[in-house]
Structures are given as C-alpha cells and as structure tokens.
Amino acid sequence: MTSEPHTESHTVQAQKILIVTGISGAGKSTALQVLEDLGWEAIDNFPIRLLPDLLSKDECQVMPLAIGVDSRTRDFIPAELVQRIKELERERDDIEVQTLYLDCASGEVERRYNETRRRHPMARGRPIGEGIRAERELLDPVRRWAETVIDTTNFTSNDLQQSIRDRFADDAPQELTITVNSFGFARGMPPLADLVFDMRFLDNPHWVDGLRAQTGLDPAVGAYIEKDPAFAPGFARIRDLVLELLPHYEAQGRAYLTIAFGCTGGRHRSVYTAEKLTKALQEAGRAPTVLHRNLTARATDATEGQAALAG
Structure with a gap:
C-alpha cells in the first residue's frame, strides 16, 4: 500500500507598502508619525534606487511599511518612482503597494512656511511661491497615479491624524x-x-x-x-x-x-x-x-x- 505524499499549503501574507509623498508642508511627517503609532514601520526620505533592496524577499517581513519620499529625497524622479513600483508589483506577489499623496493649496503652504520660518526645499534663491509651483509640477505624475489623495488645506494637525487613522488603522488593535x-x-x-x-x-x-x-x-x-x-x-x-x-x-x-x-x-x-x-x-x-x-x-x-x- 502506498501513501500519497503529504504537501502543506502555506498562504503567503502580502506585506503592505505605502508610499507617502506630496507637497512639502502638506503634512507628510505627521502622517508618518501616525502610521508608526498604528504599527507601521516608517522610513522618511529613503533613496528610490534602494527600494528593491529594502523589499528583498530575504527579509521575510510582514510588518506594514510606510516610505516617505518627496522633492528632498535623493534620486527622486516621480516618473521613475511610478515605474519602479509598477515593476515591483509585476515581479512580486508577496507585496501590496499603495501611494498616499498629501496635497495642500499653495497659499496655505506659503502661510505655513512663513509661520515656521523654514525654507521651502525648492525655493532656494527665489520666492517661495515659485518653489511651490515648481514642486507641484514635479509631483504631478505621482498625484495623478496615487490611489489616495488627502487635501490638508483646511486641516489642523489633529484633523490629519484622524484622517490617517480612519484610512490605515485596519491592522491596529480594535480597542477604542x-x-x-x-x-x-x-x-x-x-x-x-x-x-x-x-x-x-x-x-x-x-x-x-x-x-x-x-x-x-x-x-x-x-x-x-x-x-x-x-x-x-x-x-x-x-x-x-x-x-x-x-x-x-x-x-x-x-x-x-x-x-x-x-x-x-x-x-x-x-x-x-x-x-x-x-x-x-x-x-x-x-x-x-x-x-x-x-x-x-x-x-x-x-x-x-x-x-x-x-x-
């Protein structure tokens, strides 16, 4: 009497990857902090060229990962970012990639930078309004491609925190x-x-x-x-x-x-x-x-x- 070979089936849990990007001053740092509180591993300004290495199969991680990128990130070319993510999605069935884009009206961004007295990353040597326009044009491919867009123009910091929780707290403890x-x-x-x-x-x-x-x-x-x-x-x-x-x-x-x-x-x-x-x-x-x-x-x-x- 022969027995059939026993095979075990394992369901591979896809790792959630969230690309967090958008206009400088729209709240990316706040969003990443909230995601970290919700149990995500958060990395800010990660070089795009190293993204495949970060998501290496050898890491075998299932913890959701939030990666912040914007105009300050080294090697940041929005069209190339979109292309790299598309390639990863085609090649890998063990990751689930989404993009969160944080937008904000130009006038409100300018007000926030004037209030904090910080320099806009793309306004070096020119008026802040020109820097904001240049960044908006640079990021347009990512905004059009992103699954989730949050406009923070009329948001307080608390409003943005609540909005992030509402959208990305699925894996957080169910306690109130x-x-x-x-x-x-x-x-x-x-x-x-x-x-x-x-x-x-x-x-x-x-x-x-x-x-x-x-x-x-x-x-x-x-x-x-x-x-x-x-x-x-x-x-x-x-x-x-x-x-x-x-x-x-x-x-x-x-x-x-x-x-x-x-x-x-x-x-x-x-x-x-x-x-x-x-x-x-x-x-x-x-x-x-x-x-x-x-x-x-x-x-x-x-x-x-x-x-x-x-x-």
Whole structure:
C-alpha cells in the first residue's frame, strides 16, 4: 500500500507598502508619525534606487511599511518612482503597494512656511511661491497615479491624524482609541470632536497676576482651578459620563473617540481638565492620547476678551 505524499499549503501574507509623498508642508511627517503609532514601520526620505533592496524577499517581513519620499529625497524622479513600483508589483506577489499623496493649496503652504520660518526645499534663491509651483509640477505624475489623495488645506494637525487613522488603522488593535483635546473657543472649535465640554464656567486664571503666563500644566494653575467650588462636582460628572459612555461607543463599533475641553484661550482651564481626565481614563485601564491645540499660543487680554471675566 502506498501513501500519497503529504504537501502543506502555506498562504503567503502580502506585506503592505505605502508610499507617502506630496507637497512639502502638506503634512507628510505627521502622517508618518501616525502610521508608526498604528504599527507601521516608517522610513522618511529613503533613496528610490534602494527600494528593491529594502523589499528583498530575504527579509521575510510582514510588518506594514510606510516610505516617505518627496522633492528632498535623493534620486527622486516621480516618473521613475511610478515605474519602479509598477515593476515591483509585476515581479512580486508577496507585496501590496499603495501611494498616499498629501496635497495642500499653495497659499496655505506659503502661510505655513512663513509661520515656521523654514525654507521651502525648492525655493532656494527665489520666492517661495515659485518653489511651490515648481514642486507641484514635479509631483504631478505621482498625484495623478496615487490611489489616495488627502487635501490638508483646511486641516489642523489633529484633523490629519484622524484622517490617517480612519484610512490605515485596519491592522491596529480594535480597542477604542481615545484622544483628549484641549482648545480655545476664541481660536475656533475643533471640527472632529465627538464630545465637547465647555469649561468657561470656571474662574479664569488668565486674570490672576502670576498665573497669566503659566498654563494648565503648571501646579499653581491647577491649584487655582481646583479651589473653584464648581470644579470638583463638575469634573466628577464629566468623568463619570465619559466612563459610562465608552462601552456604548465600543458596542456600536466605534474605533476612535475624541473628547475635547474648551476654555476661552485654550491655555489654562481646558488644559488642566484634559490632563485630569486623561489620568482618570488611565486609572480605568484606558490608554488615551492627550493633545493641547492652543497651549503654545501667546496669552493676550484681546484673545481672552471681556466675556472671559464672567467665566
């Protein structure tokens, strides 16, 4: 009696490769940081000619890989990049390549560079507007070819982070991702917040000499806020409400929840309360991320406004 030879079939898991590119100033660094937080291996400004070596079969990696390239990258020729990726896709069935292109209106890019006082990589010795136009023309082949294009013109950094999570968090843990934000109403509402709490009912440290220049991260400001009789019962109700709602959001299949605390300028009351809720969530076994949108904004009476006197 002869037996049939036993053969095992192995399903090869394709490695996800994401090329992250786009206009300088549109948010590539932020996108790569978020992808890294989601479990991707992130590499920025990797030489295109070394791409085949990076994706060598001998590496046997299944961790998703995000590769940032732009006009600063050595040997960066967009048409050649597209061609190299097409060749890899034809030759390899163990990789899955996609391209993310981050775009932004030229006027907004110029504003961002003027605000940070950084030099645009293609504006050497010429006006920044010309550099932006030259880069846009250079990158056009990649933009037309990219599977995903995100326009960040009207995005805050938080908006872009949320957008990246929504698109590329498929392999991230399914536990609810919680972000706790602080912001100033005088500088606009956060567009993507799920729960917003207005902390302007508390006494405002901005109007206390010695506290104005400090923030909600400083112990003296925290002590002042804690002394307000309205704080303890108000915060307890907010904390209990959030903890009660979290399982219900999870039951509905939500992957992300953003909780925002606002005050007038976004530097004192909202910051302190956001930090305090973050600690309460950590004590409850959660792992929230805390972001302070206006923490570094300059404290001014004009920003606080006369309405804050009643807060």
